[in-house]
Amino acid sequence: MRRGEALLSKLGDRLTGLRGRITPDAEMDKITWFRAGGAADALFQPADEEDLSAFLKAVPEDVPLTVVGIGSNLLVREGGIPGFVIRLSAKGFGQAEVISPTRIRAGAAAPDKRVAALALEAGIGGFHFYHGIPGGIGGALRMNAGANGVETRERVVEVRALDRNGELHILSNAAMGYSYRASTASSDLIFTSAIFEGAPEEHDVIKAAMDAVQHHRETVQPIREKTGGSTFKNPEGTSAWKEIDKAGCRGLMIGGAQMSPLHCNFMINTGNASGYDLEYLGETVRARVLEKSGIRLQWEIKRLGRFKPGHEVQEFLGQLL
Structure with a gap:
């Protein structure tokens, strides 16, 4: 019996009622941008935050859980990943919306570039740097992603997250404990969405900043x-x-x-x-x-x-x- 099948057999009916997708022995090279690496014992893609909470409450604490984003900044070793890999679905966690003249709410699975584009449409400055980061909001929150002299911590207002027991937490910017490419937020927290704040800006000014970011990437990076x-x-x-x-x-x-x-x-x-x-x-x-x-x-x-x-x-x- 393969590792994934054995894991699901061990859990029995604990996962009954979940609406997300479970894939045993999931090939991670299909997910990572490196297109390399071994398989996860199992991959879970929750339907939404409620479904993720139910999953976390159902899975025993001795089963390892690993959260991945869109796979852009990820290297998976050939022996694979033990336990469950959790990958937030675009349908359940990929939304991004303007909630005030200067604020955006984005799901953890939303691509950084989508948030930059939304800010451009809404005339909210300060998000042009996300146009050049090939990742998702969840990863940006975890590692304080930055580029072109701006970092995620400069835009975060609050972060919504679930802990290992499926309980909800709302973290302030200060609670995220940001430093260069790092956060001290507990590693067992799974970020599901966040609210960001920029400042009113002219469309042409934002577009020029985004074009500069794109030109820089195309000129000096192997995109x-x-x-x-x-x-x-x-x-x-x-x-x-x-x-x-x-x-x-x-x-x-x-x-x-x-x-x-x-x-x-x-x-x-x-x-x-x-x-x-x-x-x-x-x-x-x-x-x-x-x-x-x-x-x-x-x-x-x-x-x-x-x-x-x-x-x-x-x-x-x-x-x-």
Whole structure:
């Protein structure tokens, strides 16, 4: 019996009555933008917040739960992901609406670009940076996504979330505990929606800012490749790409994985890279930057799951830290 079938058999009728979709042994390479990685034991796509709450209350706490977004900033290891992967559906969590002259409510599955477009339509400034982030609102809330000098924390008013027991929480901006590419909000919270605030702005000014973001992306980023976006966080006082370049890793390849020759903080799947290839390449880059500059690059891409036996990857390739 496969892992997913065994998991569903173990749970018996606990999941009866859920309206969302359950897929055992779900292939994660169909979800991630890297198009690589193993399978999740099971994938649950809740119909809406109420359905997600019912699921969380039904699943025992010893069953691992992992939340993923649209898969843009995600590396899944070849051994797959234990327990359930929760992926919020576009139908139930992808809405975005203007609720005041300066505020937008967006579901966690709404693409960042959709929020930027809605703000443009409504004449709300301050959201142009989302036009250049290839992710969803849930991920942006969790990692304080930012670009072009603006971060998510500058726009968040409050966040709606469910805890591991399916109970609802409303978090203020301060409660999110934002810092550079991070939040201290409890890792067991599943964000379902948020309210954001900008400022009144002329349509032409917003459009010009969005066009500048798009031009920058098309000029310096490999946006048409199978990539996960920025691979590493920028170290204090410098840029990740500068340190990667300095260490001689621009264009570096391992298997089917490559550090982009165009923007060397972008890792790409050139066609047949495995999760192992991608993570091993990343750790090779980290080791070389550490040796060259003494800087310990931190992953911005989220890595999930089990290593395939014999394909384990050590941080900094096992160097003493």
